[in-house]
Amino acid sequence: MSNYQNLTLTEIAARIRGGVDTLVIFHRHPDGDAVGSGFALKLLLEMMGCRVLCSCDDELPERLAFLACDQQPSIKAENIPADFSPAQIITVDTASSAQVGEQYGRYAGRINLMIDHHARGEMYADGWIDGDASSAGELIYRLSRELLRTGRIPSIPTEVDRLLYAAISSDTGCFRYSNAGPDAHKAAAQLLEANFDAADINHRLFGVKSHKLLLAEKLGFERLHLFADGKVAIVDMPMSVKRQYGLTDEHLETLVDVARGLQGVQVAAAIRQPSDDGVYRVSMRSSCAVDVSAICASFGGGGHVKAAGCTIVCDEGIEAVVEMVAKVLIAAL
Amino acid sequence: MSNYQNLTLTEIAARIRGGVDTLVIFHRHPDGDAVGSGFALKLLLEMMGCRVLCSCDDELPERLAFLACDQQPSIKAENIPADFSPAQIITVDTASSAQVGEQYGRYAGRINLMIDHHARGEMYADGWIDGDASSAGELIYRLSRELLRTGRIPSIPTEVDRLLYAAISSDTGCFRYSNAGPDAHKAAAQLLEANFDAADINHRLFGVKSHKLLLAEKLGFERLHLFADGKVAIVDMPMSVKRQYGLTDEHLETLVDVARGLQGVQVAAAIRQPSDDGVYRVSMRSSCAVDVSAICASFGGGGHVKAAGCTIVCDEGIEAVVEMVAKVLIAAL
Structure with a gap:
């Protein structure tokens, strides 16, 4: 107290x-x-x-x-x-x-x-x-x-x-x-x-958006993964792409909105790699009844019902993380 | 009356x-x-x-x-x-x-x-x-x-x-x-x-944006032409690109915002080709003192001080229209 x-x-x-x-x-x-x-x-x-x-x-x-x-x-x-x-x-x-x-x-x-x-x-x-x-x-x-x-x-x-x-x-x-x-x-x-x-x-x-932010959104659009008839959208941003285009994490804060904003999407996630190790930062957004704070909590993260985040450690590459997140989001629908 | x-x-x-x-x-x-x-x-x-x-x-x-x-x-x-x-x-x-x-x-x-x-x-x-x-x-x-x-x-x-x-x-x-x-x-x-x-x-x-609208914005970002140290931005969308990606004019209504939203841009324009002939629809936006309705009026169009439009007829291709519009926008700064 x-x-x-x-x-x-x-x-x-x-x-x-x-x-x-x-x-x-x-x-x-x-x-x-x-x-x-x-x-x-x-x-x-x-x-x-x-x-x-x-x-x-x-x-x-x-x-x-x-x-x-x-x-x-x-x-x-x-x-x-x-x-x-x-x-x-x-x-x-x-x-x-x-x-x-x-x-x-x-x-x-x-x-x-x-x-x-x-x-x-x-x-x-x-x-x-x-x-x-x-x-x-x-x-x-x-x-x-x-x-x-x-x-x-x-x-x-x-x-x-x-x-x-x-x-x-x-x-x-x-x-x-x-x-x-x-x-x-x-x-x-x-x-x-x-x-x-x-x-x-x-x-x-x-x-107003910086050129780098617009570039990040464009790359995000190209890296959209859709599941469950387009109800689940995940965008990933591996370290290799960040390095290729000179992007840092500050350019990736709105990345999840690219996925969330696509027509038909009900749950969205962005997965980015802050450095070269196997640590991934995941942001989730819900436009339906799914509680993403509960999902993020199961990974040790947290947040709000419609906007949450967590960190996932995985040694099998970002593709494996995308698959892992897709699985729990599809199950939550 | x-x-x-x-x-x-x-x-x-x-x-x-x-x-x-x-x-x-x-x-x-x-x-x-x-x-x-x-x-x-x-x-x-x-x-x-x-x-x-x-x-x-x-x-x-x-x-x-x-x-x-x-x-x-x-x-x-x-x-x-x-x-x-x-x-x-x-x-x-x-x-x-x-x-x-x-x-x-x-x-x-x-x-x-x-x-x-x-x-x-x-x-x-x-x-x-x-x-x-x-x-x-x-x-x-x-x-x-x-x-x-x-x-x-x-x-x-x-x-x-x-x-x-x-x-x-x-x-x-x-x-x-x-x-x-x-x-x-x-x-x-x-x-x-x-x-x-x-x-x-x-x-x-x-x-929420449709996949086609997001695609149009991505292509628009790739087709940004910058002038006057980035103060003037023009995005063009020729019929050939629209056809290649299955875009229609309804997907291009926010195209000018891609140009207007780039950091540092003071005057923006989007030029699109509604059909294969030499007719071009131009949308202009101002984020400064430039009156784009006056500029559009000089091409027979009109609108508001900060948002206006006009139609330009040109037989020399969309590149020539971009150049023409760039010239008047640079002069207006």
């Missing part, structure tokens, strides 16, 4: 201090929700007289640079100036100390607040955890309106609304997933009253 | 009659907005004691069949029973008599109302035209609440909300485009209070 308290919106807003040096931390491998909500909180705190830096174990990915807009030269924890000694530390969208990452070692015990929407996270500070919220962006949206209501900020700049819209859109897959419920849409409706180009944000988040 | 009246929501709701045989017409080549809002209106009218059929020049596409849910065996105008003689005809999402299609000949002068969201449509009946609405679905959503408010229907079935959500999602590209403003999100928030699987709808509308 954690000694930390889960606070309400009113309580957390009251706890946030103005006028002090503040560090806003978000999770490593930052996504649009982390960056958007982190930088929106930074701007809100600056309006309250804080000097604020955002900090992350990893550098800002280039495709998300448009969300930070030169607010600071680097977010990477090791580049935070040594003389910046925060009196207040708030984490956003960061469900566990492991997600805080290496910098947790530096700040453990000094984190004042955590604001997060992951239901099964670890409490490593007093926090506001709402597992029903779509995104950290939705929480910072509510916080921003509470700060306005209580007169702690005089107004909400368009830039804050732009970042929060981007955060919510990012974590809901542009309002496509089941977490885009009434509250996410209500927040978007209110945020869109400000004047920014939402279509451009969505294009940057969801419409 | 048209003799037809543009009515308000209150007026159009008052004009709609209950208890009579009614035909709901939507535009040919029906999309998710047409089908979703058309069938939602059908269900609402049935609650008002009407016998209702939906009618369209074209049959329901298989990928949208989940929206009609066996409500009627066929929507194709020629399959509407000859003894069905509607006393009330309402069109939805149908901007012009040409969009009504061939069946306009049968019903001209007998159309009671048109409900549409296209700002520059043609008035071919009294109607409710709101060019600021995201979709016909958003209009039927407002109509459904007006019918409820005035006691003409006792409640709104979940199925109506499901269809209207699908219609709005369909026409906004899953809330991705600039027409997904505050009103579209407010409508979605309200509709999502009903209990249906919105993520499944969005997956069916946007996550």
Whole structure:
């Protein structure tokens, strides 16, 4: 049992201090929700007289640079100036100390607040955890309106609304997933009253792919294996092909969507080889009643009912892994 | 100047009659907005004691069949029973008599109302035209609440909300485009209070592609021509390749997105050859300040600032058309 308290919106807003040096931390491998909500909180705190830096174990990915807009030269924890000694530390969208990452070692015990929407996270500070919220962006949206209501900020700049819209859109897959419920849409409706180009944000988040990513999808399409009259689709990506085309694992994160998106497919899997040994990373997706988290659990993995993953060790090559995964998926139908 | 009246929501709701045989017409080549809002209106009218059929020049596409849910065996105008003689005809999402299609000949002068969201449509009946609405679905959503408010229907079935959500999602590209403003999100928030699987709808509308469509995108990726340091991307699809892979024009509607979606691309075009003669269909997209409707207008075409099209006639082969289009796009940057 954690000694930390889960606070309400009113309580957390009251706890946030103005006028002090503040560090806003978000999770490593930052996504649009982390960056958007982190930088929106930074701007809100600056309006309250804080000097604020955002900090992350990893550098800002280039495709998300448009969300930070030169607010600071680097977010990477090791580049935070040594003389910046925060009196207040708030984490956003960061469900566990492991997600805080290496910098947790530096700040453990000094984190004042955590604001997060992951239901099964670890409490490593007093926090506001709402597992029903779509995104950290939705929480910072509510916080921003509470700060306005209580007169702690005089107004909400368009830039804050732009970042929060981007955060919510990012974590809901542009309002496509089941977490885009009434509250996410209500927040978007209110945020869109400000004047920014939402279509451009969505294009940057969801419409743009690197040449390598498009190449990976093309190769994935060519490597589709279909079973059970096309209800099961598996795409594999062996190390030899990755090497031939200069692909790394970051280009293969959406590979499973190639299989899942083919008409008629009910269960999909992507199998990739992170290195030359016999270890394979498997991602599974379900578009029907099949629970892929149960299937992945049988291989020592886990996840959600419709999206899960596991690691399979096999010395007989990737073809054998494809066959093994096909067998359990066909049986599960 | 048209003799037809543009009515308000209150007026159009008052004009709609209950208890009579009614035909709901939507535009040919029906999309998710047409089908979703058309069938939602059908269900609402049935609650008002009407016998209702939906009618369209074209049959329901298989990928949208989940929206009609066996409500009627066929929507194709020629399959509407000859003894069905509607006393009330309402069109939805149908901007012009040409969009009504061939069946306009049968019903001209007998159309009671048109409900549409296209700002520059043609008035071919009294109607409710709101060019600021995201979709016909958003209009039927407002109509459904007006019918409820005035006691003409006792409640709104979940199925109506499901269809209207699908219609709005369909026409906004899953809330991705600039027409997904505050009103579209407010409508979605309200509709999502009903209990249906919105993520499944969005997956069916946007996550599923036929094998031929995926094949077309793969071939498109292989046929990308880049200019101006990758700021201009053109993909071409000659008749010879279409024939080789059994592709028809319906598989090529998203071809331009392959070019537009590549990182760094600011202006994109897709050039396809509908038949063996020297006629080429060109689609253009802009992700920057370039106005592609002006460029397409210079070729006798038109469209929107960021999405437009034109037809080019050229006897020197598709390579010459690629060069011609590249030249004007580079010049426009």
